Amino acid sequence: MGIFQYEFMRNAIIAAVLVNIVCGIVGTYVVIKKIVFISGGISHAAFGGIGLGYLLGINPIVAAIPFSLLSAITIGLISKRSKLSEDSAIGIIWAVGMASGIIFINLTPGYAPDLFSYLFGNILTIPVSDLYIMLAMDFIIILIVVLFFKEFYAVSFDEEFSTVIGIPNRILYLVLLCMVALSVVVLIRIVGIILVIALLTIPSSICRQFTYNMKKLIISSIVTGIILTITGLWISSLLNLPSGATIILLLALVFLLSFFIKKAVIAVRRLKT
Amino acid sequence: MKNNTIVDFKNIFFYYGEIPVLEDISFSIKQNDFIAIIGPNGGGKTTLLKIMLGLLKPDRGTVKVFGKNPEEGRKLAGYLPQNIYFDLNFPINVFDIVIMGRYKGLVRKYSEKDRESVLNALETVGMLEYRNRHISMLSAGQLQRVLIARAIAREPELLLLDEPMASVDPEMQKSIYELFLELNKKMAIAFVTHDIGAISIYIDSVLCLNRKLFYHGPKEGSLSKLEEAYRCPVEILAHGIPHRVLRRHKK
Ligand SMILES: Nc1ncnc2c1ncn2[C@@H]1O[C@H](COP(=O)(O)OP(=O)(O)OP(=O)(O)O)[C@@H](O)[C@H]1O
Ligand SMILES: [Mg+2]
Numbered sequence: 001m002g003i004f005q006y007e008f009m010r011n012a013i014i015a016a017v018l019v020n021i022v023c024g025i026v027g028t029y030v031v032i033k034k035i036v037f038i039s040g041g042i043s044h045a046a047f048g049g050i051g052l053g054y055l056l057g058i059n060p061i062v063a064a065i066p067f068s069l070l071s072a073i074t075i076g077l078i079s080k081r082s083k084l085s086e087d088s089a090i091g092i093i094w095a096v097g098m099a100s101g102i103i104f105i106n107l108t109p110g111y112a113p114d115l116f117s118y119l120f121g122n123i124l125t126i127p128v129s130d131l132y133i134m135l136a137m138d139f140i141i142i143l144i145v146v147l148f149f150k151e152f153y154a155v156s157f158d159e160e161f162s163t164v165i166g167i168p169n170r171i172l173y174l175v176l177l178c179m180v181a182l183s184v185v186v187l188i189r190i191v192g193i194i195l196v197i198a199l200l201t202i203p204s205s206i207c208r209q210f211t212y213n214m215k216k217l218i219i220s221s222i223v224t225g226i227i228l229t230i231t232g233l234w235i236s237s238l239l240n241l242p243s244g245a246t247i248i249l250l251l252a253l254v255f256l257l258s259f260f261i262k263k264a265v266i267a268v269r270r271l272k273t
Numbered sequence: 274m275k276n277n278t279i280v281d282f283k284n285i286f287f288y289y290g291e292i293p294v295l296e297d298i299s300f301s302i303k304q305n306d307f308i309a310i311i312g313p314n315g316g317g318k319t320t321l322l323k324i325m326l327g328l329l330k331p332d333r334g335t336v337k338v339f340g341k342n343p344e345e346g347r348k349l350a351g352y353l354p355q356n357i358y359f360d361l362n363f364p365i366n367v368f369d370i371v372i373m374g375r376y377k378g379l380v381r382k383y384s385e386k387d388r389e390s391v392l393n394a395l396e397t398v399g400m401l402e403y404r405n406r407h408i409s410m411l412s413a414g415q416l417q418r419v420l421i422a423r424a425i426a427r428e429p430e431l432l433l434l435d436e437p438m439a440s441v442d443p444e445m446q447k448s449i450y451e452l453f454l455e456l457n458k459k460m461a462i463a464f465v466t467h468d469i470g471a472i473s474i475y476i477d478s479v480l481c482l483n484r485k486l487f488y489h490g491p492k493e494g495s496l497s498k499l500e501e502a503y504r505c506p507v508e509i510l511a512h513g514i515p516h517r518v519l520r521r522h523k524k
Contacts, residue, residue, distance in 0.1 A: 032363055147380060154373045158359045164326050165376045165427070166348045212364045212407040 011131060012123045012243075016229040018134040019190050023200050024222030025145050026183040028214075029176055031204040033156045036197065038075055038177065041090035043184040043196040045071035045097025050118045050188070051104030060118060061130055064185050071097055072181035076174045121192035121244030123233060134186045141179050152176065153214055190229070191244040202251040203228065206258045210265070228254060277304040278340075279431050279461045280325055285334035287320055293484060294320050298334070300480060300489045302431070307453070308463040309472045309492075312482035318465045319355050321482060322433050326352055338431070351429035353420050355436050355465070361409045367419050368404040371395060374426040394426035395419075397452055399445060414440040421449065425456065432456065434464035438471070450475045 030039050049067025053060030071093050078093075079086040105112050117125060145152065154162045155169045162169050180200075187196045203225035204217065211217050232247030239246075280302040287295040295317045302308060310318050323329040324336055327343030338346025351374065371394055375387040395401040398418040408416065417440050424432060432453075438446050453462055454475060463480070466472065472479060472492055481488040 032360070034360070150376065150383070151379065153365075153369075154376060157363050157365055157370070157373070158357075160328060160354060160358065161352065161373065161423070162376075163328060164347050164350065164352045165373070166378070167376065208362075208364060212366060214364050214369075217364050 008124050008126075011126050011128065012233055013230060014131055015123055015126045015134060015190060016233065017226055018131065018138050019186055019199070020203070020222055020225030020229055021138050022134075022141055022183045022186055023225050024203060024218050024220075025141055026176075026179050027200040027225075028204040028208075028218045028221050029152060029156060030180060031201050031208060033176070035177075035180070036201055037087060038079070038090055039180045039184070039200060040197045041075055041094040041097075042068055042072050042177065042181050043187075043193055044094045046181070046184050046188065047101035047118070047193050048097040048099075048104070049101075049185075050115075050193070051101030051108075054108045054112050054115075055104040059129070061133060061185060061189065064188065065182070067097070068181035068184055069178055072177035073174055076177045080170065080173070117192065118188055119192045119194055120242060121188065121190050121195060123190045123229075123243045123247075126189050130186075130189055137182050137186045141182065144175065144179065148172065148175075191248060195244055195248045198248045198251060199225070199229070202248075202255050206251075206255050209258055209262045224254075278302075279304060279306075279338070280463075281335075281337040281340075282324075283335045285324065285331045285336065287317070287324060287329065287331050295324075295331070295482075296485050298482075298486045300486060302461050302463055304461055305457060306461045306463070306478065307457045307476055308461075308478050308480050309476045310463060310465045310480045310482060311467065311469070311472070312487075316483040318482055319435055322352075322435055322463075322465065325433060326350060349429055350431040350433055351424035351427040353424045353434040353437050353464075355439070357416075357420070363408065365408055366404070367395070367400060367406050367408065367411070370408065370419055371423045371426050374423040390426050390428065391422075394422040397425070398422045398449065412440075414442060414445070417441055418445065418449075425452075428459075430460050432460050432462045432464075434462070436465050436467070438466065438468060446471070 030036055046064045046068040048071075049064030050060040052067060053063030056063060075090055075093050078089040105115065114122075114125070151162075151167050151172055154165075154167055155172050159169050183200060184193075184196050187199055191199050203221040207217055207220040207224055211220060228251050229247050232250040233243050235241070235250065236243040236246035278301050282298050282300050285295055285298040286293070298321070310321065312318055320329060324331055325338060325343060326347045327338075336343055339349055340346070368391060371391045372383055372387060374394075375383055375390060392401065392404070395404055398421050400415065400418050400422060403411065403415065403419075408419075411419065417437070421434070421437055424434065437449065441449065450471060453464075456462065476492060478490060479488060479492045480486070
């Protein structure tokens with residue numbers, strides 16, 4: 001595994017770890033609360049922020065942060081407050097974000113370098129500055145979830161009962177969407193806007209088949225995500241394939257296999273009893 | 274006098290769009306009340322409970338719960354909903370559901386006492402041995418008992434239950450009614466039911482609802498009003514029991 005000596009490889013591996021911490025935590029909530037489509041909307045809307053970054057000449061990832069936070073809050077407010085059905089609202093924000101990104105990039109003088117990497121990701125070209133952004137996101141998200149674990153758990157399970165016992169579920173829902181927005185931002189570098197949703201949700205979808213314990217689910221999703229991302233990275237460099245897409249296909253393959261593993265686990269347990 | 278009023282409804286009107294669901298409802302629930310809320314399907318019973326809990330806002334009229342707005346007052350209430358909206362595949366076991374009933378405020382951790390109350394509540398509904406079960410592996414009646422445990426584990430001052438006996442077998446029903454009688458010494462209880470036979474045995478007052486409030490008072494006087502609300506003779510409602518039981522205690 002000589003490839004892991006290079007600095008860009010070291011950065012890639014650090015990024016894989018940092019990003020999957022976020023994915024394991026936020027992705028688990030996305031999966032159990034069934035807001036996968038909302039998260040898809042937020043991630044595509046983030047493209048507007050990327051475009052804005054190009055236009056203003058700043059780091060597109062930094063520009064994407066306020067942009068996707070804004071779209072997360074908008075989706076959250078529209079979906080809960082108005083009669084406009086939730087998936088229409090998501091669809092609209094999704095498209096508006098992408099469209100404004102395209103306009104911004106078009107307005108940017110000259111050629112937009114490595115635009116492609118924001119769409120499809122490239123874990124091998126991550127600059128050190130982005131690692132710091134990821135680290136900060138990890139810190140913020142871990143802090144929020146550790147502080148309000150009980151509340152997020154209760155609200156995700158049963159909104160009505162949570163409301164009755166005095167949990168501010170509206171606000172927590174918006175905070176959750178904002179965490180999705182922040183995760184999306186850090187994921188864009190790894191797998192790109194279009195594939196973000198897969199890395200966010202597949203590890204938790206794999207792991208939830210094997211545990212009913214929320215904390216174990218989060219931790220196992222993180223570990224699964226790290227292992228599969230690094231493995232995917234390794235395969236992509238062996239076969240000379242794009243890293244983001246390879247990682248996603250590997251995740252999907254393992255997800256498929258997990259059904260069979262689950263069946264095997266059940267069969268073994270039955271034999272024992 | 275004001276002090277022992279727990280819930281106070283004054284001229285409440287509630288509409289779903291243009292459909293009137295509750296019209297001019299006024300009543301109060303006092304400390305140690307044990308009230309059965311009855312009425313036909315669509316009569317507004319669930320709506321009434323949700324207004325008490327601040328989950329729905331009345332279009333007109335005022336509600337006070339423990340003298341406060343429902344959003345504040347509901348923190349002292351325990352609630353069993355009629356319909357569940359949660360996902361049975363959610364990663365949660367019986368114990369973790371019931372301990373949510375012990376929630377007291379942001380950032381506060383569940384204490385040893387909370388855990389004890391949960392185990393006690395599970396014991397009383399006969400679900401202690403299932404405490405580590407995942408929710409998808411419970412029968413409907415077992416799940417109902419777990420949700421009853423969640424409501425009582427809260428040790429509320431007002432217990433609101435929407436058809437608590439749905440799916441519960443007769444033996445467990447009897448012990449849950451007895452549990453309610455016991456709990457009633459410490460808290461007011463209001464519950465929705467269609468079981469008029471049980472009212473005759475356990476309950477002292479009845480609130481009869483079909484869009485309007487047809488009756489609120491001791492069960493003995495409720496017979497004719499009940500017929501009016503349901504628009505059918507009570508014999509049919511209670512399989513012939515009421516003549517004996519609803520009138521027996523007439524003083
Ligand atoms: N979400 C809703 N939108 C529109 N109308 C509703 C809604 N929920 C209830 N209703 C209407 O409000 C009325 C009262 O409903 P509610 O659920 O309070 O009845 P209920 O007395 O609890 O009936 P049940 O015995 O069937 O539980 C019904 O006529 C129903 O059609
Ligand atoms: Mg009802």
